[in-house]
Amino acid sequence: MGKKPTLWTKNFTIITLGTVVSATGGTAMSLALGLVVFDNTGSPFMTGLFEAVSILPTVILPVLLSPYIDSHSRKNMIVWLDGLAAVVALGFAITVSLTGFTFSHYLVYGVLAGAIGSVYGTAYQALYPDLIPAGFMQKGYSISSLIYPTMTVVIVPLAAIVYSTFGIEYLLYAQSFLLAVACGFETFIRVDEKQICQKKKFQFKEYFEELTGGFRYLKNEKGVRSLYAYMAVTNAAGNGTNLMTLSYFQSSPVLTTAMYSLLISAETLGRMLGGILHYFAKIPANRKYKIAETVYITYDMFDGILLFLPFYGMAANRFICGFLGVNSATLREAAIQNYLPPEIRGRVSSLLNVTISAGVMLMQLIAGALGEILPYRAVAVICASLALTCVFLLVRRNRPSIEALFLAPTA
Secondary structure: OOOOOOOOOHHHHHHHHHHHHHHHHHHHHHHHHHHHHHHHHHHHHHHHHHHHHHHHHHHHHHHHHHHHHHHHHHHHHHHHHHHHHHHHHHHHHHHHHHHHOOOOHHHHHHHHHHHHHHHHHHHHHHHHHHOOOOHHHHHHHHHHHHHHHHHHHHHHHHHHHHHHHHHHHHHHHHHHHHHHHHHHHHOOOOOOOOOOOOOOOOOOHHHHHOOOOHHHHHHHHHHHHHHHHHHHHHHHHHHHHHHHHHHHHHOOOOHHHHHHHHHHHHHHHHEEEHHHHHHHOOOOHHHHHHHHHHHHHHHHHHHHHHHHHHHHHEEEEEEEEHHHHHHEEEEEEEHHHHOOOOOHHHHHHHHHHHHHHHHHHOOOOOOOHHHHHHHHHHHHHHHHHHHHHHHHHHHHHHHHHHHHHOOOOOO
């Protein structure tokens, strides 16, 4: 009698452990860097500028490097990039310890970390489906969707305490150590990448053909294109709302950094519980589109009313959004990655990353500038209204094409 098929193969277990360790440091820094900049400048525009500059590499590098990623070992890339990120974090920790806050130093670190993270993310997205055993695509992405919410619930309040008490340099030292550990885990992954690895001389014409392959693919795939466009808009709008939320809390006489971290934890607790439910629940294919569309509308409406609520109402708002959002995200990611041909997965995923990054970068600047002249709550409403409008323009209007993604046979 053969072994019973399982999701938890050696490769999947290793990539999950590595991601958990890496996410521990990443979630702490995602909270702390924005807080440091705002606390030292008092300006939502300067904070938005820092976020935008940090995102800039993700607008350029993934598309330029995607042909390389699609023809070389993704496993080796994520190992080396995690190691490089650990060295960069350590170097910045030492710099901060010696010089304190210097805006230009934070910009340089933001660019370096963003550049490494953008290439790592593209390689990781291309490799991850190959580490999920056949027949377990939805369950695999359910586990993936649980990692960052779980780490955020645990780490963000602790990171807020460490930052407020000791300073950001201690978080940077911890992040460097954790990235090195994640790098160690990932070296044990064993995956056959002979099919994608092409050892041949570089030719610009061939490289250009590969580079534009993702665009040609999306040109003929209306469903993927429309869903990617909406994801770019809603991520940009959501980041604008997040910037206004941070500014609102940090400038309030009654709201605190600890309360802001609890707000984030409430949303990620919802994501964690939603991911657990999604892991065990079997959702019929013919209901997946409707669930996704309903979640998009609800999430964007809740973003619009967030800052008008009392604190406990805000926490409930974020919990509900987290619970609903992780389910639609898991459905979407599993459907798209299952639908994409493996040989072009890196190039198409890189286009999504670039589109999202460009939108987020632009919105950080716009929202930051608006936050200098308008109430933070008004800017949050503007961001949410933009995202809600695009649900109808990009998603509902293209329902047949998008629904076909959810109805495709799963791996």
